Amino acid sequence: MVGRRKYFGTDGIRGKVGSKVINAEFALRLGYAAGRVLTAEHREGGRPVVLIGKDTRISGYMLESALEAGLSAAGIDVLLAGPMPTPAIAYLTRALRLSAGIVISASHNPYYDNGIKFFSSSGMKLPDDVELRIEAALGEPVGCVSSERLGRAKRLNDAAGRYIEFCKSGFPNDLDLSGLKLVIDAAHGAAYHIAPSVFEELGATVSCIGCAPNGMNINDGVGATHLEALAAAVVAQKADLGIALDGDADRLLMVDGAGRRYNGDELLYVIVTDRMRGGPVSGVVGTQMTNLAFEHRMHELGIPFARAAVGDRYVLAMLQKKGWLYGGEGSGHLLCLDRHTTGDGIVAALQVLAAVQRQGRTLAELLDGLQLYPQKLVNVPLAPGLDWHSHEGLARARQEVERRLEGRGRVLIRASGTEPKLRLMVEAADEAVVDGCLDALSASLR
Numbered sequence: 164m165v166g167r168r169k170y171f172g173t174d175g176i177r178g179k180v181g182s183k184v185i186n187a188e189f190a191l192r193l194g195y196a197a198g199r200v201l202t203a204e205h206r207e208g209g210r211p212v213v214l215i216g217k218d219t220r221i222s223g224y225m226l227e228s229a230l231e232a233g234l235s236a237a238g239i240d241v242l243l244a245g246p247m248p249t250p251a252i253a254y255l256t257r258a259l260r261l262s263a264g265i266v267i268s269a270s271h272n273p274y275y276d277n278g279i280k281f282f283s284s285s286g287m288k289l290p291d292d293v294e295l296r297i298e299a300a301l302g303e304p305v306g307c308v309s310s311e312r313l314g315r316a317k318r319l320n321d322a323a324g325r326y327i328e329f330c331k332s333g334f335p336n337d338l339d340l341s342g343l344k345l346v347i348d349a350a351h352g353a354a355y356h357i358a359p360s361v362f363e364e365l366g367a368t369v370s371c372i373g374c375a376p377n378g379m380n381i382n383d384g385v386g387a388t389h390l391e392a393l394a395a396a397v398v399a400q401k402a403d404l405g406i407a408l409d410g411d412a413d414r415l416l417m418v419d420g421a422g423r424r425y426n427g428d429e430l431l432y433v434i435v436t437d438r439m440r441g442g443p444v445s446g447v448v449g450t451q452m453t454n455l456a457f458e459h460r461m462h463e464l465g466i467p468f469a470r471a472a473v474g475d476r477y478v479l480a481m482l483q484k485k486g487w488l489y490g491g492e493g494s495g496h497l498l499c500l501d502r503h504t505t506g507d508g509i510v511a512a513l514q515v516l517a518a519v520q521r522q523g524r525t526l527a528e529l530l531d532g533l534q535l536y537p538q539k540l541v542n543v544p545l546a547p548g549l550d551w552h553s554h555e556g557l558a559r560a561r562q563e564v565e566r567r568l569e570g571r572g573r574v575l576i577r578a579s580g581t582e583p584k585l586r587l588m589v590e591a592a593d594e595a596v597v598d599g600c601l602d603a604l605s606a607s608l609r
Contacts, residue, residue, distance in 0.1 A: 175280025194233020350386025
């Protein structure tokens with residue numbers, strides 16, 4: 164049995180470019196190790212084929228070439244999709260019956276970070292046991308198969324068109340987006356050349372921000388982590404709605420014409436309640452961060468609700484375990500398993516827009532039944548080697564906060580799975596109480 168994961172986090176391998184894991188040498192070894200594992204699992208007949216996609220970071224060229232070389236040395240054929248959303252690689256891997264898909268992206272992180280994550284042949288994230296086998300293979304020397312067994316590489320030139328049609332296929336045939344004026348913010352990321360076409364081809368009038376990547380501006384003041392730019396553009400252009408994606412386009416947040424912002428909990432609520440028009444919804448999965456008001460509203464509607472650990476991979480795992488279809492996170496990862504195998508910002512946006520068009524109501528009107536509790540999150544830098552679990556000051560502050568909330572709110576403390584930070588979250592009906600509790604928790608760590 165292989166031990167605990169050393170390199171793979173909740174969303175693949177991620178770090179600063181030039182660090183011990185995000186560099187050309189490591190990517191070469193990772194490609195070779197993954198190739199060895201995939202070759203061992205490959206069924207008889209034909210050669211394993213792996214698809215590689217990336218976002219728009221300048222470091223993507225370096226990592227793509229290194230991964231390609233390692234896979235080829237292991238005897239794996241490679242298809243190169245170029246800049247494509249993460250969920251596009253998941254879809255294409257499944258649709259083309261490939262052995263695996265690889266995405267080079269650090270999602271919402273700055274350009275100087277990057278990451279590598281894998282999809283299985285089914286279009287879902289690799290199971291933990293496969294990641295563990297790849298990690299074990301990383302300890303072996305990089306070799307090379309004989310020349311006649313080396314893998315070949317070629318471009319998948321129609322990747323964008325295939326994915327655009329897939330996204331559109333998830334929108335009801337009896338509806339279109341005529342009459343809607345949309346502003347699309349692609350965060351200068353992987354969907355810059357995809358998202359505008361999807362919404363235009365369905366009839367919307369589209370303008371764009373965050374659709375001019377230069378390799379170093381991904382997520383820089385735009386996208387799902389910086390809604391200010393989109394909100395200003397929507398109001399200035401008198402648009403109906405704004406759609407914000409992150410760097411790899413697996414997150415969705417939205418803004419309406421009044422500048423009101425909508426998080427993932429609210430958008431998931433719109434999708435779920437719209438689905439109820441067609442029959443009962445078996446259940447919904449959120450996370451430890453999902454707003455308490457969302458959970459209460461699900462119970463009022465008679466819909467079972469469960470919380471998973473933070474991270475879309477854990478939401479997906481619980482959905483699969485329970486046999487449910489809908490789940491997500493307030494950060495904008497939304498899963499509609501009746502449409503896709505993974506979280507997809509564009510597909511989720513189309514589900515929200517379908518509800519708006521089908522019911523003839525604004526986004527704000529569709530949320531009349533949900534009033535979120537004030538919930539605030541503070542990220543505190545985590546010093547290397549600090550065991551926050553045994554931090555006496557934090558423990559005392561948490562006990563005091565929980566006494567103050569007296570069961571009328573929640574406090575959640577967790578380490579980030581992608582950054583050296585401690586995330587402090589407090590939620591309660593009274594915003595002043597939330598602020599005071601967060602101040603107390605943050606002060607205990609200074």
